[in-house]
Amino acid sequence: MLHEVRGGALLHAAQHNQDRRGSGAGAVVPVAIIVLVATCSIIAVKIHRSGRSPFPSLTGKDYNDRRDNIKEILGNYGSLAPRRYKFSHLKKITKSFGEKLGEGSYGMVYKGTLPNGGHVAVKFLHDTTGNGEEFVNEVISIRRTSHVNVVTLLGFCLEGSKRALIYDYMPNGSLDKFIYTENSKQALGWETLYGIATGIARGLEYLHRGCNTRIIHFDIKPQNILLDQDFVPKIADFGLAKLCNPKESYLLSMDGMRGTVGFIAPEVFSRRFGVVSTKSDVYSFGMVLLEMVGGRRNLRASVERESEVYFPDWAHSHLAQFGSLQPFDLGFDGPEEIAKKMATIGLWCIQISPASRPTMSKVLEMFEKSADELEIPPKQFIYSPIHDDSDELQNQSRVSTDTSRTS
Known part of the structure; x- marks a missing residue:
């Protein structure tokens, strides 16, 4: 008899009689392998469709390659590149996220104070898309805009799943x-x-x-x-x-x-x-x-x-x-x-x-x-x-x- 299970795998049902206990026990390993493969396949398909990893950070060679790529991207723009902040630094300048300015469609915004006394607005993004390189490229695109009536992007944070943008602080708030x-x-x-x-x-x-x-x-x-x-x-x-x-x-x-x-x-x-x-x-x-x-x-x-x-x-x-x-x-x-x-x-x-x-x-x-x-x-x-x-x-x-x- 055949039974269909999740993932599309077809498994033979073990016959529960005394004569076949040995073969039934022996089938546990291949059955487990098939289920594992099917589960991994489902996860792989979901990751491929979403275009992003569900894991907060990378390790090993992939992590080092991505880190080097981001450094290279930023290096290509020299002084025009936005400053990169560590998450610990943002936590410090916002006083552990003590003053919330607002919450919009893309994330929460907190007021921050830089060591020189200047004020900034720190927007922590939620549910971001794309990998680190794509994120940095988009940030650079935003940074390259320069107009008196467009808010200025000062920097960004990219640590695993933590992503934030740092802007000039606007004391009068929104219209x-x-x-x-x-x-x-x-x-x-x-x-x-x-x-x-x-x-x-x-x-x-x-x-x-x-x-x-x-x-x-x-x-x-x-x-x-x-x-x-x-x-x-x-x-x-x-x-x-x-x-x-x-x-x-x-x-x-x-x-x-x-x-x-x-x-x-x-x-x-x-x-x-x-x-x-x-x-x-x-x-x-x-x-x-x-x-x-x-x-x-x-x-x-x-x-x-x-x-x-x-x-x-x-x-x-x-x-x-x-x-x-x-x-x-x-x-x-x-x-x-x-x-x-x-x-x-x-x-x-x-x-x-x-x-x-x-x-x-x-x-x-x-x-x-x-x-x-x-x-x-x-x-x-x-x-x-x-x-x-x-x-x-x-x-x-x-x-x-x-x-x-x-x-």
């Missing part, structure tokens, strides 16, 4: 802290918001066109815009999609999709809307602009009634009908000109078709114009998930096809 706040003392003035918006645009334009390799961020959102002591914006977390497998449920990673719900471009979610490109970042930037204008997430804007209204829809209607955002209380004191310009540019950026969105270079040109010089875009964008009892807003994710233009 979301200031645009979602109900504390008037934390609210930023319109001039400051405008400077942040144009800074983000310049940083994205650099990632798309100015650096050595074109970088699509895939996750532009207020939480990934860091602010220095002068509120100069720095784009963070670019390039990490290649290093990690995000665990957060709101970060879409299935079937090649990446991005945060509420900011993800339609074509990233479904290819029927177009091809994923730098225009996908433009869409996310537009949503950030509109949240900065509304001072809230793009799910709610109380106007005449206590209900949830999709703010981009409301903003478009008022700009098209009245040429302004009044009587909406934007929550900030400042000129209507800035709010109108930011909202108009944001609405252009969130057009359904990638071809209808401006490039980041074009966005920078739009910022140079006055609000009255900017044409109101067609009302053509996707509604965000909402909860509302009105008939006009019950259909989640419906597409508005009103393509009328107002000059």
Whole structure:
């Protein structure tokens, strides 16, 4: 009789009678060998498919070869190579991970203090992909980006399964802290918001066109815009999609999709809307602009009634009908000109078709114009998930096809 076991091996069933006890006992060794081989085969297949080892470190010749390869890679870049930190050093400068700055899609971030008194942000990555050489090559690629509106990578840690990135510390934290706040003392003035918006645009334009390799961020959102002591914006977390497998449920990673719900471009979610490109970042930037204008997430804007209204829809209607955002209380004191310009540019950026969105270079040109010089875009964008009892807003994710233009 044959019985199938895991691994696809077929084993002869021992007959349990007195005459065959000897042969049954003798079959124990070959059976054990077959099971062992099958188990090893399963492990080998899983390792091959995942492309990474489940073991935290290497030993022997493989370890020495990998260590030498990493040294050679870093040596090729000389002074341009990022500094390599030991895990024990990071533990020391973070005071045993005593001050947690936050936790994002790719890992936890802690504040660190260097021996010279300078502050850094240490991001410990979780669920990283690839081997050591691949990790170092990606780190070097990130390190080679240099722009005033892109966060600076200072160094990295690679010890077995422990991997971390060391960045400049941003004392004012992330943008979301200031645009979602109900504390008037934390609210930023319109001039400051405008400077942040144009800074983000310049940083994205650099990632798309100015650096050595074109970088699509895939996750532009207020939480990934860091602010220095002068509120100069720095784009963070670019390039990490290649290093990690995000665990957060709101970060879409299935079937090649990446991005945060509420900011993800339609074509990233479904290819029927177009091809994923730098225009996908433009869409996310537009949503950030509109949240900065509304001072809230793009799910709610109380106007005449206590209900949830999709703010981009409301903003478009008022700009098209009245040429302004009044009587909406934007929550900030400042000129209507800035709010109108930011909202108009944001609405252009969130057009359904990638071809209808401006490039980041074009966005920078739009910022140079006055609000009255900017044409109101067609009302053509996707509604965000909402909860509302009105008939006009019950259909989640419906597409508005009103393509009328107002000059």
